[in-house]
Amino acid sequence: MSQLFGAIEAGGTKFVCAVGTGPGDIRAESRFPTTTPAETMAQAVAFLQAQAQIHGPLSAIGISTFGPIDPHPHSATYGHITTTPKLSWQHAPVVAMVQEHFHVPVGFDTDVNGAALGEQRWGAAQGLDTFVYLTVGTGIGGGGMANGKMMHGLMHPEMGHMYVPHDWERDPFPGVCPFHGDCLEGLANGPALEARWQQPGETFPPEHEAWLLEAHYLAAGLVNIITVVSPQRIILGGGVMESRHLFPLIHREIRHQLKGYIQMPEMDAGIAEYIVPPTLGNQAGVLGSIALAQNALAQSS
Amino acid sequence: MSQLFGAIEAGGTKFVCAVGTGPGDIRAESRFPTTTPAETMAQAVAFLQAQAQIHGPLSAIGISTFGPIDPHPHSATYGHITTTPKLSWQHAPVVAMVQEHFHVPVGFDTDVNGAALGEQRWGAAQGLDTFVYLTVGTGIGGGGMANGKMMHGLMHPEMGHMYVPHDWERDPFPGVCPFHGDCLEGLANGPALEARWQQPGETFPPEHEAWLLEAHYLAAGLVNIITVVSPQRIILGGGVMESRHLFPLIHREIRHQLKGYIQMPEMDAGIAEYIVPPTLGNQAGVLGSIALAQNALAQSS
Numbered sequence: 001m002s003q004l005f006g007a008i009e010a011g012g013t014k015f016v017c018a019v020g021t022g023p024g025d026i027r028a029e030s031r032f033p034t035t036t037p038a039e040t041m042a043q044a045v046a047f048l049q050a051q052a053q054i055h056g057p058l059s060a061i062g063i064s065t066f067g068p069i070d071p072h073p074h075s076a077t078y079g080h081i082t083t084t085p086k087l088s089w090q091h092a093p094v095v096a097m098v099q100e101h102f103h104v105p106v107g108f109d110t111d112v113n114g115a116a117l118g119e120q121r122w123g124a125a126q127g128l129d130t131f132v133y134l135t136v137g138t139g140i141g142g143g144g145m146a147n148g149k150m151m152h153g154l155m156h157p158e159m160g161h162m163y164v165p166h167d168w169e170r171d172p173f174p175g176v177c178p179f180h181g182d183c184l185e186g187l188a189n190g191p192a193l194e195a196r197w198q199q200p201g202e203t204f205p206p207e208h209e210a211w212l213l214e215a216h217y218l219a220a221g222l223v224n225i226i227t228v229v230s231p232q233r234i235i236l237g238g239g240v241m242e243s244r245h246l247f248p249l250i251h252r253e254i255r256h257q258l259k260g261y262i263q264m265p266e267m268d269a270g271i272a273e274y275i276v277p278p279t280l281g282n283q284a285g286v287l288g289s290i291a292l293a294q295n296a297l298a299q300s301s
Numbered sequence: 302m303s304q305l306f307g308a309i310e311a312g313g314t315k316f317v318c319a320v321g322t323g324p325g326d327i328r329a330e331s332r333f334p335t336t337t338p339a340e341t342m343a344q345a346v347a348f349l350q351a352q353a354q355i356h357g358p359l360s361a362i363g364i365s366t367f368g369p370i371d372p373h374p375h376s377a378t379y380g381h382i383t384t385t386p387k388l389s390w391q392h393a394p395v396v397a398m399v400q401e402h403f404h405v406p407v408g409f410d411t412d413v414n415g416a417a418l419g420e421q422r423w424g425a426a427q428g429l430d431t432f433v434y435l436t437v438g439t440g441i442g443g444g445g446m447a448n449g450k451m452m453h454g455l456m457h458p459e460m461g462h463m464y465v466p467h468d469w470e471r472d473p474f475p476g477v478c479p480f481h482g483d484c485l486e487g488l489a490n491g492p493a494l495e496a497r498w499q500q501p502g503e504t505f506p507p508e509h510e511a512w513l514l515e516a517h518y519l520a521a522g523l524v525n526i527i528t529v530v531s532p533q534r535i536i537l538g539g540g541v542m543e544s545r546h547l548f549p550l551i552h553r554e555i556r557h558q559l560k561g562y563i564q565m566p567e568m569d570a571g572i573a574e575y576i577v578p579p580t581l582g583n584q585a586g587v588l589g590s591i592a593l594a595q596n597a598l599a600q601s602s
Binding site for chain 1: 369432448452453455458460461483521526527528529530531532559560563565567
């Protein structure tokens with residue numbers, strides 16, 4: 001099909017916009033800093049308009065964004081970023097700001113749900129209907145699909161803010177979450193990794209205690225995700241997970257912490273195919289937004 | 302409609318069987334101890350056959366059972382209880398054992414998913430598509446619905462075995478889970494409540510530290526469920542939750558632990574309508590099984 005889609009990946013520090021149809025066919029891409037909603041959204045719209053002049057009309061647009069957001073189409077505040085600590089973006093009606101200029105279906109979801117959808121369409125979650133995508137970077141965020149639809153529920157998951165046991169004896173570091181201190185995000189995000197050891201994560205050798213502790217906490221979070229959701233697979237992305245030697249440490253820790261309770265091959269010999277890296281790499285955000293656009297188009301027809 | 306359904310609630314210590322159509326119309330009920338699969342399932346089948354003679358043919362049968370189970374219709378071991386510590390029930394093909402005698406659709410799910418479905422049809426979860434039912438008794442089990450279908454995924458949730466922070470200073474009790482020690486179930490199930498204080502739970506006055514600690518741990522588990530699944534409501538059932546004064550303690554603890562992070566009325570003034578007791582009471586198991594039977598009939602036509 002020759003339908004073309006617009007993608008807006010709205011991050012807290014930068015926006016990435018693109019037009020294309022999927023992996024291997026991103027026709028144009030643009031990155032610019034996140035400033036005010038009016039300015040930044042105008043830049044996004046201008047980019048998409050210019051690209052539509054060159055490549056032809058867009059059939060739909062997808063927005064994947066930092067949150068929290070209101071993803072419920074029947075809600076009065078649908079399409080808004082809601083109570084974000086980025087004050088100027090509080091209650092920004094980003095979907096409406098796009099629909100003013102484009103009379104096409106607009107898909108809208110969290111950044112991590114967008115990335116999850118991209119992986120389900122083209123990457124590591126193909127064929128699955130219940131899986132989790134956890135991103136471990138500056139923050140820790142989780143999303144995914146349950147029974148074939150994106151995870152939303154009351155709002156959307158905020159998996160980084162679950163509580164896991166804090167091993168105070170081994171790790172007196174109090175955690176960095178401004179709300180909760182030592183929730184999963186507070187103990188295991190990128191800034192915690194650096195603040196605890198007072199040096200950048202990349203500088204630790206692979207066998208450093210920093211990684212063992214990181215794997216320990218992430219595994220505890222994953223055990224909780226496994227016991228609560230029972231996903232068919234878990235994708236671990238984000239900057240911290242680019243240290244790929246974390247994966248085998250996490251695999252070992254999960255088996256250790258589950259202690260044989262869930263007798264499935266995925267929790268044992270098959271765990272390396274169960275907890276996996278994403279396959280879309282640094283295009284995950286843009287491709288996720290294109291997948292959201294495609295879903296919006298499909299649902300509108 | 303005059304369709305009649307058979308219900309089998311398979312518990313680890315007793316079976317409850319019934320025929321009926323829903324709340325207020327249970328035509329007959331029978332309880333007997335759980336012995337071997339052959340003996341116990343034969344009793345269940347004999348009861349349903351006898352009732353069908355009296356009340357007319359059954360349109361479908363629902364089985365809600367202790368687990369773990371294989372709930373996936375396309376799996377080779379669908380309809381089995383799988384790796385249960387009750388050895389004689391390991392790999393018992395309970396659905397097939399019913400279908401030998403009744404040529405009608407058979408619904409099959411965990412006890413807690415059955416109870417959740419019953420609450421969605423007739424009780425505290427009506428109109429919801431994403432909610433959790435957590436039962437706190439001899440064990441802690443969780444289930445519910447995600448995007449309008451029962452939570453299954455890889456297998457089914459095992460929410461009791463998530464990890465929550467263990468407050469060793471306030472609570473040196475090591476926990477009772479034979480697998481994990483101080484997972485949520487190990488810290489907060491009925492046996493833990495009694496073993497920690499060495500007296501039966503019913504004997505504590507409502508302001509006893511035992512209840513504060515119980516609410517603290519259950520709230521930590523619920524915060525994890527909220528952040529991972531974002532349910533529209535959580536139903537708390539099971540023997541421990543019959544101490545209804547636990548509810549306001551849990552409400553307070555959840556607000557305390559979330560620390561305002563999720564800015565939704567459900568996490569604040571509306572929390573008493575968000576974390577609620579079940580409404581089907583001691584018929585939850587039987588009614589859940591009837592609801593499973595109704596779903597099986599609907600899906601077969």
